[in-house]
Every structure is written in structure tokens, then in C-alpha cells.
Amino acid sequence: MARAWHLKSRPVAMPGPENFELKELPDVPLAQGQFRVRNAWLSVDPYMRGRMSDVKSYVPPFAIDAPMQGGAVGTVIDSANGDFPVGAQVLHMAGWRDEAVVGPELMPQKLPEIGVPLHHWLGNLGLTGATAYFGLLKVAEAREGDVVFVSAAAGAVGSAVVQIARNKGMTVIGSAGGPEKCAWVRELGAAACIDYKAGPVLPQLAEAAKAHGKGGIDVYFDNVGGEHLDAACALARDFARFAMCGMIDVYNDGKPQEMRYLIRLVSARIRMQGFIFTDYLAHMGEFQADMGEWVRAGRMQSRETIHDGLESMPDAFLGLFRGANTGKMLVRL
Template identity: 40%
Template structure:
């Protein structure tokens, strides 16, 4: 019996999650039953949506109770298979990976990964959930017209870095909000016209007005908080706000989201505010993946990864991502 280190939720966080909210246990390598795969984990993805899953509050995805094994996106090699569609040696991805070295996946949740076009971990980044979130939140929910100004918060993160490049490809005017000058410089390298450091700004409303002199037509809100208020106060007539994430609220997730009320601004600007969930666009995933891969092959998409090493680092990688300390897509490599 080999060790299979596995992370379990120890307690629901109060405020910002801490590493002691999880417990690492040595478990046996599991057996497979029915239409299942045993997979050796190579990469794990930690993402902002997981903050909702470790809260007792009602959420769009099923939550975890203390004692439950942590799960999320991952990539790994099939060790054994009860499915005719997969064989040992296949590389697969799924959003059902446990935070563990060996995991059992339902075969129907797994997708074979072809590493001839891009590194295997790209299916957790620009060719996966973050890339498709950027694609659909901007192009479908935001419905931008050529030349419009698109303001994007968390612009150097997994979703934001791709959304800004798609905006550039489509002839839009992308403006970044990020947390360090280094991140702003990276956003400019990706094609953002300019950017705002939300940690050093003295007046984010005024800085958004200066960065977007013609106003904000589309705001991709990956954070909530002050960036949201600044965008709302600079929104153009018929502006669109797409609420993709609320990571700025990670330290007070279970508390009421208290801040400015923008009802009159919404009325005057005839603005549209829409919540975004990627699952709503499942029927068009193939089209999005084809576009993203085509842009990557043409050299139009670049991405930055923040890689943590080893299964023991998963909770810390997750919490540092929530604190905004990551630079690019946060991944954990187990090999």
C-alpha cells in the first residue's frame, strides 16, 4: 500500500481562509468500481470559486462539510481504467480531482488531453475554465462593440490576463485593474492600453475616470469591492457589468456585502448588470476552445503561471491566490 496524501476540510473558515482550515492525511490508494478511472495527479488548479464551496452559506455549487475531501480541477495520468474510452497512460483532465496524489474519477467527467498543441496544464488555464470564462463573459455577456472601452479587474489573474488579450484581438480598448505595478506592466505587455494599481491608488474613482476618458462601456468584474464602485461611477449609457467573481470579499464571505448602492446610476445610464456562470455556455464550449487554441497557435495569447510545488502546498497556494499574492494562473504541480 502506497501513501496517498489527501487534504480534507477541517473547518469552515471565519473570514479569510487559513491553512489550518485543512487537514492532510495519509490515505490508501483507492480502488475503482464501475465506470471509473484511477488517476495519478500531475497538476491541481486552485480557483476563486472554491471559496464558496468551503462556506456553509448557500452557493451555486454544492458545498463541503468539515471532514469532506477537497476537490477541484486537475490533470493526471490514468493508472487503471474500467472504461472502454480510456486506457492506462492516457492524460486526462476533470473538475472532480481530489486534493490528493491518486484520485478516482467518474469516466464521464474526464476529458483526454492532447499535449501536442500546448502544455498539458493549459487545460486548467487558457484552454480550460479560466480561458472560457474570459471568452464568454466578455464576448457573450459583455456583448462589446469594436472600439468600446472594457475595464477588467484582477486583470493579471487567470481570467483577466486572457480577457484583456481577447479584447485586444477583437479591436476593443482594454484597461486593467491589478494589485502591483509589476502586474500592471505585465498587463500592458499583453495589450492592455493602461492600468490602475488598486493597492496604491488614492482615489480609484478618479483614476478610472482618467484611464477611461470616454467612460466604461463594459466592466468585467472579477473582484467586487471598490473596483466595482469605481466602474459604476464611470459607466457609460447602456454600459454592461458582468459579475464574474467576488474575490475581494474572500475575508468576509459569510457577511452581508455592504457598500454603495447604484440603483439611480443604473437607471440613469440604462445599465445592465448580469451575473456570470460558465456552465450556462456549455453548448458552445467546442467553439470557444477552438478559438482559444487558434489564437494560441498564432501567438496571440500569452499566459503567466504561478506554480507551487508538491501536494503539501495546496492550501497555501489557494489562500495566497485569495489574498492576491499570485501572479498569473495559480497551479500546483505534483510530479
């Protein structure tokens, strides 16, 4: 019997085990156009926290007492859709479960056989890599010679941004939590990485920008918000561009953030733009060509923090907010 994690209740602040319930799924026949997938890997992503709250957003909230959703890859085991035959490997949005009945509403993508491990389609070759690529190159319009500041640079999206920027001839300053993560960010090609756990962000960023960026930054890729965003405002050069991907610092506490340097948006003429990767689906061909070349040439590294078994999904998800991952957080089934 297939099983799925359901949202049992909506968290007020930091989610806990009490908000989740693992339940069996009914065995339903396939309608025309649907197919059944046995999932092999589940994606674990910070944006899922927003869907646990009943607020208006770019995707609807998870329903109470209904299976949760997220990225997943697996193999078709039964099909009523000629485009997705038995044996095909598929990327889709029916995660948080071990088997899924998938239709067009779950955005399935039949995966080409290019000789990469299946879980890479949840990382640099999938939504994660596309988010980094479009945010950096389309939203922030980053270009060769720019100084790019990336928060959560040891995370899934952040580590991809670091490498894309390096591959495009930019200077990168990353931020990560702890010496080990910072060492990995520098290994990926960052000129410097500040350790936000070692002290306030702003003076560390100022020192790195002085050494590697002539005292300022041209682009900020924000995964964190809060103190990182304020430091980026303080050190932004005129006409800097900010790609606002996420604000994991403020997803759970609900507290107002002190922004001492936000006023510089006016004087420095900073452009700040939020985005989601689906805004740029028309450019997927460009992304796949660039990313595919970089992956084949060994110019894109990836690390994964892997939890095993469907039962571990909530623990993996909550680990995102403790900084428990380096690179992509995944659950292996």
C-alpha cells in the same frame, strides 16, 4: 498511499491552516466506468472559498472531513473505462490530491494531443479561458470598438479577458496591484492599467477612461467587487454591460460594501449579469476554435505562479487573497 486535503472546519472569515487537514485515502477498487489518475497539476481558484462555507450556491459546499475538489490534470494509471485507457491525459475535478478515482460525476475530459504543456489545460485552454471568453463575449456581449474595464487584470481570468478583448478589437483598461503587475497587463495589450494599491480606483479609472475611452466604459468584467464595481458604475456609459464573474474583495470579510454609484444602474440602464462557465457549455466548440487558433498563433500569453508539492496547496490557495499570484495559481506535483 494516495493523499488528499480535507476540509477540517469551516472558516468564519479568512481561512487559515487550521481549516485544512492532509489525510491518506483508502485504496478502493475501481467500479465499472471509473479510472485512476495520477495528478500532475492542481488548479487553485478563488471560487473554492465559497465552497468552504455551508451556504446555497451554484455548486454544493465541501463536506467536513471529506476530500476537497477542484480542477486537475494528470495521467490515467488504471482503468475500468474504455474511453479513458491507461496513459491517457485527463482534465477532471478531483483536485486537492495526488491520485484520484474518477467517474462521470467529476466531469472528466480526455485531452487531445496538440503539443501544449499539460498545465495549459487548467489555464487559457480550460475553465479559466472559457470563463473569460464566455463572460466577455456571451454575457457582456462585448464587441469591436467597446471600451472594456477588467478588474484583477493580472490574475488568471482577468489576463485572459484582456487578451481576448484585444484580439476582438476592443480597448482595454485593466486594474492590478503594483507597478510590475500593471506593466504586464499593458504588455498583454491593455491601453492602460490602474494600480489600485497606489490610490482610490475611481479617479484613476476616470483618468484612464478620459485618455482611452472618451470618458466612459462600455463593458465591465468584474472579478473583484467592492470599490472596483462602484467605480465601474460611476463611469458606465448608457446601456453598459457588466459580467459578474467574482468578488474576491468580499469573500472573507463579510462586511457590507459602500456603493455610492449603484443608483446609476437605473439612469444609465446598466445590465449586470452573474454567470458561471457551465451556463455556456453549448458554445465550447466556438471557444476551443478561437482559443486554439490564438494559442497556436502566439496571441495568448500566460503566466503561472507555481507552488511545488501537495503540501503547498493551502498556502497557494491562501495566497490568492493576498494578491500573491500573477496569472494562474497552480500546484505542481
